[in-house]
Amino acid sequence: MDCFTGIFRSRCDWGPGWLLLAIxxxxxxxxxxxxxxxxxxxxxxEVTGEYAKGYCSPFLYSFGxxxxxxxYSTASIPWGRVVFGAGFKVxxxxxxxxxxxxxxxxxxxxxxxxxxxxxxxxxMADIHFSGPTIFGDTEVxxxxxGYVNGISVFTGEAISGLADLDWMPLAAPEFYVxxxxxxxxxxxxxxxxxxxxxxxxxxxxxxxxxxxxxVLKNLPVDVMAGFFTxxxxxxxxxxxxxxxxxxxxxxxxxxxxxxxxxxIENSDLEVSYDFIHPDTSVVSPVNFEVEGIQDxxxxxxxxxxxxxxxxxxxxxxxxxxxxxxxxxxxx
Amino acid sequence: xxINNKTQRWSRSVFLVLPIxxxxxxxxxxCSNDPVAPQDEIPxxxxxxxxxxxxxxxxAVTQIGPVVIEFSDKAGDNPYxxxxxxxxxTGSIFLNYTSGQDATPSFPADAxxxxxxxxxxxxxxVVIAAGGLTGxxxxxxxxxxxxxxxxxxxxxxxxxxxxxxxGANGSTFVFNDLAVVDGGEYPVGGSVSFxxxxxxxxxxxxxxxxxxxxxxxxxxxxxxLTTGMAExxxxx
Numbered sequence: 001m002d003c004f005t006g007i008f009r010s011r012c013d014w015g016p017g018w019l020l021l022a023i024x025x026x027x028x029x030x031x032x033x034x035x036x037x038x039x040x041x042x043x044x045x046e047v048t049g050e051y052a053k054g055y056c057s058p059f060l061y062s063f064g065x066x067x068x069x070x071x072y073s074t075a076s077i078p079w080g081r082v083v084f085g086a087g088f089k090v091x092x093x094x095x096x097x098x099x100x101x102x103x104x105x106x107x108x109x110x111x112x113x114x115x116x117x118x119x120x121x122x123x124m125a126d127i128h129f130s131g132p133t134i135f136g137d138t139e140v141x142x143x144x145x146g147y148v149n150g151i152s153v154f155t156g157e158a159i160s161g162l163a164d165l166d167w168m169p170l171a172a173p174e175f176y177v178x179x180x181x182x183x184x185x186x187x188x189x190x191x192x193x194x195x196x197x198x199x200x201x202x203x204x205x206x207x208x209x210x211x212x213x214x215v216l217k218n219l220p221v222d223v224m225a226g227f228f229t230x231x232x233x234x235x236x237x238x239x240x241x242x243x244x245x246x247x248x249x250x251x252x253x254x255x256x257x258x259x260x261x262x263x264i265e266n267s268d269l270e271v272s273y274d275f276i277h278p279d280t281s282v283v284s285p286v287n288f289e290v291e292g293i294q295d296x297x298x299x300x301x302x303x304x305x306x307x308x309x310x311x312x313x314x315x316x317x318x319x320x321x322x323x324x325x326x327x328x329x330x331x
Numbered sequence: 332x333x334i335n336n337k338t339q340r341w342s343r344s345v346f347l348v349l350p351i352x353x354x355x356x357x358x359x360x361x362c363s364n365d366p367v368a369p370q371d372e373i374p375x376x377x378x379x380x381x382x383x384x385x386x387x388x389x390x391a392v393t394q395i396g397p398v399v400i401e402f403s404d405k406a407g408d409n410p411y412x413x414x415x416x417x418x419x420x421t422g423s424i425f426l427n428y429t430s431g432q433d434a435t436p437s438f439p440a441d442a443x444x445x446x447x448x449x450x451x452x453x454x455x456x457v458v459i460a461a462g463g464l465t466g467x468x469x470x471x472x473x474x475x476x477x478x479x480x481x482x483x484x485x486x487x488x489x490x491x492x493x494x495x496x497x498g499a500n501g502s503t504f505v506f507n508d509l510a511v512v513d514g515g516e517y518p519v520g521g522s523v524s525f526x527x528x529x530x531x532x533x534x535x536x537x538x539x540x541x542x543x544x545x546x547x548x549x550x551x552x553x554x555x556l557t558t559g560m561a562e563x564x565x566x567x
Contacts, residue, residue, distance in 0.1 A: 054369045061367040098366035105371040120463040126374060128499065133368050145498045147373070150380035151387070151459055151466035152498030293367065320364045 040134075041237045043159050044273045048114075049286040051129045051144070051158060052271060054102035057290075059134050062093035062168040064267025064292035065317055067205075067230055068244040070324035071186070073303040073311035074257045075224035075250040077211035078179040085330015086175045087308070089188075092167040093322045100136040100161070104129045111146060111153075115279065123148060129158065135168065136161035156278075172203060174328065182211035188230060205230025205242075221249045224261075242267035242292070248299065257303040257311075265317075267292030294319040373499045376527045378548050381502070384468070385525035385532035386554045386561030387459050388495050388504060389542055391470060392534075393556045394420050395455070396511040396518055399445050399476040400487040402426055409436045410446075415455060420470075422455035424448070443480070445487075448473040454496070459559065468497040474506055485513040488521065495525065502527040509536065517542075517556050 044052050053060075069091040077083075107126045111119035131142020142158030178184030188205035207228025213219055229243040248261030270289045277284065294317045301313035308329045315322040376384070394417060402413050410427040428442035429435055439445070449455055454471035474491025489509040495502045502525060509521035518536035525532040531547040534554060544552040544561060551564035 057368045062364070094364050096364050096366040098370065099368040101370075102368040103371050104369045105373055107374065123464065128371075128373050147498060147500070148464055148466065149383035150376040150497060150500045151384060151468065152500070153464050153466045155498065 040162060041235060041273050043162060044237065044271075044286075045276045046159050046278065047129075047142075047144075048275055049271075049288050050104060050106050050127075051142070052273075052286065053288060053290070054104040054129055054133070055131075055142070055159065056134050056271065057102060058095050058099040059168060060269050060271075060290045061293050062095070062320060062322075063170070063232075063238075063240055063269055064242045064265070065294045065297070065315065065320045065322045066091040066093045066168055066170040066324075067172075067232060067240070067242045068228070068263070068265045068267065068294075068297075069315050069322045070301075070311070070313050070326050071207065071228050071244060071246055071263070071299075072209060072224065072226070072248055072259070072261070073301060073309060073313075073326055073328065074252075074259055075211060075222035075248045075261075076213075076252070076257075077182050077184045077209060077222075077224060079182045079211070079214040081179045082177070083179040083184070083331050084175075084177040085309075085328050086173070087326060087328030087330070088171060088173045089324060089326040091170045091172075091322055091324040093320055095135050095166055095168055099133055100164075101131065102129075102133050111148075117279070118154075125153065131158055132161035134162045135165045138162070138164050172205070174326070176328075176330070178209070182214045184209045184211075184226075186226075186228065201233055201235055203230070203232045205232075207244075221251045223247070223249045237271060237273050239270040239272070240267065241269075246299070250303075252305075255305045257305060259299075259301050259303065259311075261299045262296070263299065263315075264296050265292075266295060297322075376500060376502070376530065378530045378546055378550060381525065381527045381530040381532050382544065382546060382550065382552050382561050384495065384497065384500075384502060384527070385523075385534060385544060386552070387457065387468065387559035388470070388525050389523060389534040389544065389554045390556050390559030391420055391455075391457050392506075392509070392523055393517050395424065395470070395472075396487075396489060396509055397513070397515060398424055399426065399447050399474075399489060400478060400485050400511055400513045402439050404439065411439065418458065420455050420457055423450065423453065424455070425450060440480075443478050445476050445478060446473070447476060447489075447491075449493075454494075466497065468495060470495055472504075472506075484515070486519075487511050500527075516540075 070089045105128050108124050109127050111123040111125050112121045126147045128145045132140050138161045141160050144156045144158050145152055146154045172188040174188050176184055176186045186207045190203035192202040209224050209226030212223045225247045227245045232240045244263045244265035246261050246263035250257050250259035268291050272287045275284045275286045297315045297317035299315050301311055303309055303311035310327050312325045398413050404411050410425040413424045415421055425448050427446040428437050428439045429444045430437040430442045449471045454469035457468040457470055459466040472493025474489050476487040476489040479486045489506045492505045495504055505524045507522045510519045512519055517538055519538040522533050522535045532544050534542050534544045536542050540556050542554045544554050552561040553564045554561045
């Protein structure tokens with residue numbers, strides 16, 4: 001409750017997130033994503049993959065639930081009247097305070113493999129990574145400590161948080177067309193942007209929804225089933241895939257539409273970057289994949305139909321709760 | 332498909348309640364998700380780890396212990412500060428010398444008692460070099476020593492406790508009647524218990540370079556007090 005009401009106060013620090021959202025929404029996509037992806041890749045290049053897994057974890061696990069949000073704002077789809085429209089969706093997944101920091105231990109590591117100049121072959125150690133996560137304190141550096149027989153044999157500074165956020169924000173433009181046989185095609189799309197060394201950034205998602213009221217006549221509510229699948233690449237650092245299959249129902253109490261539904265979903269996220277060893281400047285490619293932890297959700301939402309269609313929605317998942325809103329223009 | 336009026340009324344009621352439910356969920360469910368970032372704890376020390384650390388602690392004691400009886404500064408006031416600058420141990424030990432039953436502050440040479448301690452937040456730094464590795468640890472303590480200057484050489488018996496910290500690993504230690512001699516290279520008696528639950532290593536001094544270390548699990552080691560290296564005592 002604190003954090004929800006806190007959206008309207010300064011204590012919920014959305015700073016860079018809001019900026020990112022605003023710029024994404026208003027179309028200055030290339031410049032911002034280039035900056036964000038560039039900064040992220042530069043930051044990650046200072047740490048190994050094991051560190052990056054812990055550091056990025058709040059982002060990695062909330063990305064899927066966020067992107068699978070706000071798939072519809074009504075279950076009503078005409079069977080014989082063409083409809084189309086466009087707008088944008090914004091989603092936010094709250095970041096738990098505990099996710100502002102992380103602590104990872106990897107055991108029985110041969111330090112010689114990491115730093116041949118400093119450690120003899122077979123120097124087995126436990127390595128402890130700790131510090132702010134990607135959404136943690138931007139003024140505090142992380143720490144890497146190595147232990148041999150419990151004795152600290154090296155310590156080093158790692159990276160600070162990238163953006164101190166209480167919410168993991170995401171925004172997407174959305175387009176739809178439909179109205180024939182109860183079908184509606186929905187697309188989320190951002191044009192591909194070539195960011196040079198960082199790679200290309202793109203966002204493409206598509207899905208189909210089908211309204212069943214043309215078959216199941218006289219139902220007191222509109223009912224619908226559908227799916228949506230999307231791929232979001234942030235430079236060459238993140239490649240994400242998310243899919244959701246859902247059933248929903250809605251009822252109009254003009255000018256308000258109340259809707260709800262159930263979905264099963266999945267997501268995965270692949271992280272790739274080059275780790276540059278701080279002492280030797282040797283470049284080691286890092287690549288790992290993380291499976292999303294959320295696989296189902298209940299959706300509850302309200303849509304206000306007045307000139308445009310404005311909706312707010314809570315997605316209560318089996319692992320995460322996501323909040324989202326949309327503003328769509330069209331017929 | 333026909334839906335009767337009762338069902339329609341029920342459905343309508345449900346959908347009228349839904350907005351209230353939604354608002355309630357938004358306001359009452361809070362916005363905090365379960366944490367997903369790893370929060371691993373550093374593994375506890377194994378018995379072998381405790382033996383290794385206790386060995387270095389035992390070696391450090393050979394440098395720290397004699398200070399209480401060998402310190403002879405007359406220029407300062409209580410507490411005196413002794414700065415250790417060896418390759419092994421660096422930092423300041425504070426020494427508060429007293430004499431008599433009323434604990435009158437006195438010069439070191441006249442004292443029969445000394446409280447020795449490290450300042451809060453300023454432990455001694457121990458540099459551990461072994462097997463091509465260099466490690467670090469910090470020792471903080473607050474001990475008391477009874478000084479005997481009646482014979483020659485002078486002796487002291489130390490009791491008290493302290494902490495041994497290396498990175499995030501912390502252990503405690505207790506001096507049990509640790510006997511040191513002015514000019515002596517190694518403690519001549521007593522012991523130090525090095526504790527990291529559930530393991531305790533007890534090092535018993537005998538005036539030689541090699542002290543015996545017994546672990547609470549029954550393992551036995553020989554500690555070379557010049558290096559701090561602990562070798563398993565297969566001879567029992």
